[in-house]
Amino acid sequence: MKKYDLLIVGAGLFGCVVAHEAHKRGKSVLVIEKRNHIGGNCYTRSVDGINVHQYGAHIFRTADKAIWRYMEQFCEFNHFVNSPIANFKGEIYNMPFNMNTFHALWGVVTPDEARAKIEEQRIPCEDPQNLEQHILSMAGPDIYEKLVRGYTEKQWGRPCTELPPSIMRRIPMRFIYDNNYFRDPYQGIPMGGYTAVMERMLESADIRLETDYLDDREGFDALADLVVYTGPLDALYGYEFGELGYRGLRFEHQLLECPNYQGVAVVNYTDRETPYTRIIEHKHFEFLESPTTVISREYPCDWKPGDEPYYPMEDAENRERYERYRLRAAQEEKLRVGGRLGEYRYYDMQDTVKSALSKAEEWLS
Numbered sequence: 001m002k003k004y005d006l007l008i009v010g011a012g013l014f015g016c017v018v019a020h021e022a023h024k025r026g027k028s029v030l031v032i033e034k035r036n037h038i039g040g041n042c043y044t045r046s047v048d049g050i051n052v053h054q055y056g057a058h059i060f061r062t063a064d065k066a067i068w069r070y071m072e073q074f075c076e077f078n079h080f081v082n083s084p085i086a087n088f089k090g091e092i093y094n095m096p097f098n099m100n101t102f103h104a105l106w107g108v109v110t111p112d113e114a115r116a117k118i119e120e121q122r123i124p125c126e127d128p129q130n131l132e133q134h135i136l137s138m139a140g141p142d143i144y145e146k147l148v149r150g151y152t153e154k155q156w157g158r159p160c161t162e163l164p165p166s167i168m169r170r171i172p173m174r175f176i177y178d179n180n181y182f183r184d185p186y187q188g189i190p191m192g193g194y195t196a197v198m199e200r201m202l203e204s205a206d207i208r209l210e211t212d213y214l215d216d217r218e219g220f221d222a223l224a225d226l227v228v229y230t231g232p233l234d235a236l237y238g239y240e241f242g243e244l245g246y247r248g249l250r251f252e253h254q255l256l257e258c259p260n261y262q263g264v265a266v267v268n269y270t271d272r273e274t275p276y277t278r279i280i281e282h283k284h285f286e287f288l289e290s291p292t293t294v295i296s297r298e299y300p301c302d303w304k305p306g307d308e309p310y311y312p313m314e315d316a317e318n319r320e321r322y323e324r325y326r327l328r329a330a331q332e333e334k335l336r337v338g339g340r341l342g343e344y345r346y347y348d349m350q351d352t353v354k355s356a357l358s359k360a361e362e363w364l365s
C-alpha cells in the first residue's frame with residue numbers, strides 16, 4: 001500500500017487548500033471524503049447548465065487582496081454583487097437596511113428624514129435583556145416587526161424574547177441608496193462553479209470518495225505520516241464529552257420550466273408564517289439566460305447527530321465541551337485539526353482559506 005506524506009480527511013475548502021499547499025511543498029497527498037463529491041458545503045452541481053449551490057448560497061467576498069488573488073489562481077470571479085430582497089407578506093424591501101428600505105417603509109427621501117423617523121420609532125432601553133428589546137431600542141417596531149422578528153425566530157427556532165441581544169449586536173443601517181449587502185471591495189462567484197475550483201486545488205492529490213475516516217481510523221492513519229482532520233471533533237472521539245450542538249438547515253431544490261422565477265438570487269421571507277427563510281434562484285448568481293431555472297427553499301430546523309451540521313451553537317456550554325475535545329486532539333502526535341467543523345466555528349470562505357493557509361505553513365514547513 002502506498003504511503004503518503006499527508007492524509008486529509010474532508011474535501012471541503014479547508015482540506016482542498018491544505019492539499020494544494022502540500023503539493024506546492026513537494027508532499028504526496030491522499031484526500032478521503034465521506035460524501036460522493038468533493039467541495040464540502042461549497043459544492044456546486046450542474047443542473048440544466050445552472051450551477052446549483054447544493055448546501056446553501058455561497059458568495060465569495062473579502063477585503064483581503066491577498067486572499068482574492070490566491071483564489072484567482074483557481075478561477076475567474078464574475079461581477080456578482082449580493083443585493084437580497086426581503087419579502088414581508090408581499091411587501092418588498094431592499095436589504096441591508098438602506099435608504100431604499102427606509103423610503104419603501106416610510107416614504108422618506110433624505111438621510112436626515114430617515115434618521116429622524118428612526119429616532120421617532122425607537123423605544124429606548126438602557127439594558128436590553130433580549131433581542132426584541134434590543135432591536136426595538138435600536139430601530140423601532142416597523143423594522144423589528146417587518147424585517148427582523150419573523151426571520152430571526154425561524155432561523156433560531158425561538159421567540160426573539162428568548163434570544164440574547166448578542167445575536168445581532170448591531171443592525172447594519174446605511175443612510176445611502178446602496179443595496180450591496182457586503183462592504184468588501186472584492187466580491188463574486190467563481191465562473192464555472194465552486195466544484196471546478198476545488199478540482200483545480202486537488203489536481204495533484206489522490207482522492208477517495210464515499211470513504212469515512214471513522215470507519216477505520218487506525219487503517220487510514222497507517223497510510224500517512226501526518227493526518228489533517230476537518231470533520232467534527234465530537235464524532236472523532238465517539239462523543240465521549242457529549243455532543244456539540246448545531247442549528248440544522250433543510251433544502252428543497254426544484255427545477256422549474258420557467259426562465260426567471262423571482263428576478264434576483266436571494267429573497268428573504270421575513271414573516272413568521274412562511275415556513276422557509278429564503279428562496280435562492282441559482283442562475284442569477286451567474287447572469288444566466290436559459291429556458292429553465294432552479295430554486296432552493298431553505299428551512300432552518302433542529303439538529304440531531306447524523307444530520308448535516310450547519311451553524312454551530314456557540315454558547316458557553318458548547319465552547320467548553322469543544323475545548324475538552326480540542327485538548328484531547330492536541331495530545332495526538334500526528335493529528336492536526338482544522339476547518340469549520342474541526343474548530344467548531346462559523347467560518348466564511350475567506351476565513352477558511354486564511355486559516356488553511358496559515359495552518360499549512362505551520363504544519364508543513
Ligand code: FDA
Pocket residue numbers: 009010011012013014015032033034035039040041042055056057058059060061211212213214230231232249310311338339340341347348349350352
Ligand atoms: P466543509 O464542511 O465544507 O468540509 C468538510 C468536509 O469533511 C465535508 O465534505 C465532510 O463530508 C467531510 N468529512 C467530515 N467528516 C468526515 C469523515 N469522518 N470522513 C471523511 N470525510 C469527512 N461563506 C462565504 O464566504 N459566503 C457565503 O455566502 C457562505 N454561505 C454559507 C451558507 C451556509 C448555509 C453555510 C452553512 C455556510 C456558508 N458559508 C459561506 C461558509 C462556508 O460554507 C465555509 O466557510 C466552508 O464550507 C468551510 O469549509 P470546510 O472545509 O471547513 O468545511
